[in-house]
Amino acid sequence: MIRIELSWAVALYITFTAVGFIVYWLMFDRTKSLPNRSLSERSVWQCSICTQYYIDSKNSQISTCPRCGSYNKKQSNLPQKGVSR
Ligand SMILES: [Zn+2]
Numbered sequence: 001m002i003r004i005e006l007s008w009a010v011a012l013y014i015t016f017t018a019v020g021f022i023v024y025w026l027m028f029d030r031t032k033s034l035p036n037r038s039l040s041e042r043s044v045w046q047c048s049i050c051t052q053y054y055i056d057s058k059n060s061q062i063s064t065c066p067r068c069g070s071y072n073k074k075q076s077n078l079p080q081k082g083v084s085r
């Protein structure tokens with residue numbers, strides 16, 4: 001059996017806890033550099049008939065509106081991020 005004083009036990013406990021937090025922090029900090037998987041502007045469509053905005057990431061040229069079923073061609077006049085109307 002290992003005999004240590006209470007102050008040493010507390011110091012070891014605090015040290016290992018702090019090391020654990022630092023290791024966890026470093027691991028968590030690495031996950032921030034994952035690729036951005038947010039919605040790209042290419043997959044946002046606006047229907048020319050019912051003016052509904054919808055998302056279609058499969059098609060790049062012509063897409064079908066989920067509300068009215070009409071075919072839409074890709075336009076570049078979608079509202080951009082950070083631009084106020
Ligand atoms: Zn539509």
